[in-house]
Amino acid sequence: MKVVLYSKDECCLCANAKVILRELQKEFSFQVEEVDIYKDDALLEKYQIMIPVVEIDGKEVQCGIIQKDVIRKRLIKFSGVE
Incomplete structure (x- = not known):
């Protein structure tokens, strides 16, 4: 399962x-790829106020x-584990 976190530096919501x-990750097996939206103009335009x-x-x-809880439910759904 691939999990991507779109974020930026010095963002308290991103840190949370x-x-x-x-x-x-203690409950589910997945790696997190963190993507800084400020390193890609298309991502910055898409996610600027959403991150x-x-x-x-x-x-x-x-x-x-x-x-x-929302992410946990989605991980369960995507992993097929109930």
Whole structure:
């Protein structure tokens, strides 16, 4: 399962999202790819006011204030584990 976190430097919401994803890695097997939107003009235009954005297997699942329960439910759905 591939999880991408779109973020930027010095973003408290992004830092919180990273903590949540690290905690969920204790329950689920996945790697997190962190992408700084300021290093790609297309991503900056797309996600500028939405970050952080969590994407699982190519599908955006949550943005802004990331909630652990929402991400957990999506990880369960994408992993096929109940």
